[in-house]
Amino acid sequence: MSEFIAPLESLIEGFARLPGVGRKSATRYALAVLDMNDEDVMSFADSLAGAKTRIKRCKICGNFTDTDTCPVCDDTGRAPIICVVEDVRALMSIERVREYRGRYHVLGGVLSPMNNIGPDQLNIASLLSRISAEGVTEVIIATNPTVEGEATAMYLTKLLTPLGVKTSRLAYGIPVGADLEYTDAVTLMRALDGRRELN
Amino acid sequence: MSEFIAPLESLIEGFARLPGVGRKSATRYALAVLDMNDEDVMSFADSLAGAKTRIKRCKICGNFTDTDTCPVCDDTGRAPIICVVEDVRALMSIERVREYRGRYHVLGGVLSPMNNIGPDQLNIASLLSRISAEGVTEVIIATNPTVEGEATAMYLTKLLTPLGVKTSRLAYGIPVGADLEYTDAVTLMRALDGRRELN
Numbered sequence: 001m002s003e004f005i006a007p008l009e010s011l012i013e014g015f016a017r018l019p020g021v022g023r024k025s026a027t028r029y030a031l032a033v034l035d036m037n038d039e040d041v042m043s044f045a046d047s048l049a050g051a052k053t054r055i056k057r058c059k060i061c062g063n064f065t066d067t068d069t070c071p072v073c074d075d076t077g078r079a080p081i082i083c084v085v086e087d088v089r090a091l092m093s094i095e096r097v098r099e100y101r102g103r104y105h106v107l108g109g110v111l112s113p114m115n116n117i118g119p120d121q122l123n124i125a126s127l128l129s130r131i132s133a134e135g136v137t138e139v140i141i142a143t144n145p146t147v148e149g150e151a152t153a154m155y156l157t158k159l160l161t162p163l164g165v166k167t168s169r170l171a172y173g174i175p176v177g178a179d180l181e182y183t184d185a186v187t188l189m190r191a192l193d194g195r196r197e198l199n
Numbered sequence: 200m201s202e203f204i205a206p207l208e209s210l211i212e213g214f215a216r217l218p219g220v221g222r223k224s225a226t227r228y229a230l231a232v233l234d235m236n237d238e239d240v241m242s243f244a245d246s247l248a249g250a251k252t253r254i255k256r257c258k259i260c261g262n263f264t265d266t267d268t269c270p271v272c273d274d275t276g277r278a279p280i281i282c283v284v285e286d287v288r289a290l291m292s293i294e295r296v297r298e299y300r301g302r303y304h305v306l307g308g309v310l311s312p313m314n315n316i317g318p319d320q321l322n323i324a325s326l327l328s329r330i331s332a333e334g335v336t337e338v339i340i341a342t343n344p345t346v347e348g349e350a351t352a353m354y355l356t357k358l359l360t361p362l363g364v365k366t367s368r369l370a371y372g373i374p375v376g377a378d379l380e381y382t383d384a385v386t387l388m389r390a391l392d393g394r395r396e397l398n
Contacts (some may be wrong), residue, residue, distance in 0.1 A: 003295075007246060007253035014243035018228045018237065029217045031288060033250055034263070036216065044213030045248035047206060051232055052240055054206035064233070066204045087232060096202075184257045 045165055060130070062106030062123045078103050082130065082138045084156065086110055086149065092143060102140075105130065110148040111155055119155065128154075133162050140165040145172060259329070261305030261322045263287055281329065282339045283355065285309055285348065289341060296352050301339070304329065309347040310354055318354070326355075330362050337365040344371060 004012065008030060015026035032171050033041055057063070058070035065071070072078065072095075081102030085091050091104050107122045130136060139160055143149035153169055160167045172190035184190075203211065207229060214225035232240055256262070256271035264270070271277065273296075280301030283289050290303050306321045329335060338359055342348035352368055359366045371389035373382050382390075 003272065003291075004262060005254065007249060007265050008263060010242070010246040011250050014246050015241060017243065019231045020224075025219075028219075030250070032218045033247065034254060040213075040216060041251055042248060043209070044216065045244050047209040048232065048247060049215050049241060049244035051210050051229070052205060052237055054260055055204065055233060064204060064207060066206050071204065092202075092226075106335075119344075151368075 013053070022053060057106075060126075062088075062108060062126075063091055063104060072104055080134055080136050080138050081138045081140065082127070082129065082134075085140050085142050086144060086152075090144070102138075103134070107143070107152070110146075110152040110170065111142055114149045122152075124159070128163070131160070131165050136165055138168060140168050140170065142170050145194070182184050212313075239251055255307075259325075260303050261287075261307060261325075262303060271303055276300075279333055279335050280333050280337045280339065281326070282341050283326065283332075284341050285343060289343070293341065301337075302333070306342070306351070309342055309345075309351040311347050321351075323358070324354070325357060327362070330364050331358070335364055337367060338370065339367050341369050344369075 003009075006028075009013055011030040011033065012023065012026045015021055015029045016023055018026075021029070023186075025072045029047050036044075054066055055064050056068075058065065059068050060071055060073040061070060063070040073089075079102045082105050083091075083094060083100060083102055084105045084107060085094070086107055086109060088106055092107060094100050094104075105123065105127045107124065107127075109115060109117055109122055111119065111122070127139075131139070137154075141153040141156055143152045155168050171194055172187065173194055174180065174187065180188070203226075207323060210232065211225045212231040213221065214228045215222055217225075219230070222380075232243075235243075238356055251267055254263050255265065255267075257264045257267075259268050259270055259272045260377075262269040271290075278301045279306050281300055282290075282293060282299060283295065283304045283306060284293070285306055285308060287305055290305060293299050293303075302321070304326045308321055309318055310318065310321070327339075330338070338355075340352045340355055342351045347349055356366050370393055371386065372393055373379065373386065373390050379387070
């Protein structure tokens with residue numbers, strides 16, 4: 001027998017499906033919902049129910065959008081540079097910096113033979129067609145610095161080089177504010193590799 | 200202008216209303232929802248939308264229930280002892296211990312003149328009428344050990360004593376596993392006050 005009455009139990013199970021939310025936090029959230037006013041709960045439930053239908057993928061870059069194309073692709077002032085990211089989380093992180101003023105391309109994952117994710121499962125074909133269609137001058141590959149992210153970056157470079165487009169990769173190195181003593185060996189090695197001349 | 204498209208923004212706002220959830224966690228939850236399968240999202244939204252209507256207060260004790268009375272009050276095997284708690288969270292905590300086999304009464308708060316909460320705003324009248332109706336032999340007052348909780352306990356004792364029912368209060372003292380060195384002065388004083396003779 002469950003500890004709670006059925007409707008409360010199903011609400012707790014809903015919250016417990018979220019990343020990093022255990023049963024205890026889920027129970028806390030569920031009880032908080034019961035204390036909220038009806039209007040707030042209904043608008044929350046409505047945005048949840050509509051999320052998957054209202055939020056679509058941009059036809060050009062794969063970013064989230066509520067129309068056909070996303071606000072980034074609609075922005076005509078963006079330079080013809082494409083930053084290739086694994087997912088929308090990465091895109092958001094880069095946008096938050098407000099430094100990059102180019103376009104994006106969301107792969108929707110990385111190559112991972114172990115999980116049966118090959119080039120066909122990723123958003124790669126549309127990236128290649130964008131190169132000439134948008135007159136792209138540079139592709140910045142910003143996949144994560146993991147084994148899969150690296151392999152994907154190498155694979156993309158091989159596809160892009162014959163198209164005559166400049167490809168680059170985000171710099172590896174010591175994060176700002178970090179301590180050399182606590183930096184792992186691989187990162188230090190990459191930081192040495194990528195050292196820059198001082199003028 | 201918002202950082203996100205409207206439907207995503209409203210979903211994030213929904214999650215951010217939960218206790219202890221900031222904008223960053225709310226964004227993480229919202230993006231996780233977009234990765235869930237449709238069925239899970241719809242059942243989550245459904246339990247959320249129905250929560251306030253399906254989950255009612257027990258007519259007897261004030262606990263959450265989906266029928267007229269709660270599973271605790273429906274349990275005829277419970278002793279005629281009433282444990283008075285501030286809210287359902289406290290009731291759940293005591294039930295979880297599986298030691299107490301009496302009934303409950305949920306006040307729905309504590310006396311707090313600062314917040315305009317007087318006896319009429321609490322579930323007190325129905326507690327008094329339960330004493331004779333259920334032949335209650337003891338009332339355990341389990342409000343929190345805060346100023347308001349104490350004041351409420353004293354107020355209830357004054358109301359209950361003339362009814363000829365035994366009233367008691369949860370014991371104060373050093374929590375099991377704690378260290379005397381780090382126990383605050385008030386708790387230590389209460390622990391001394393409430394000392395028990397060893398046989």
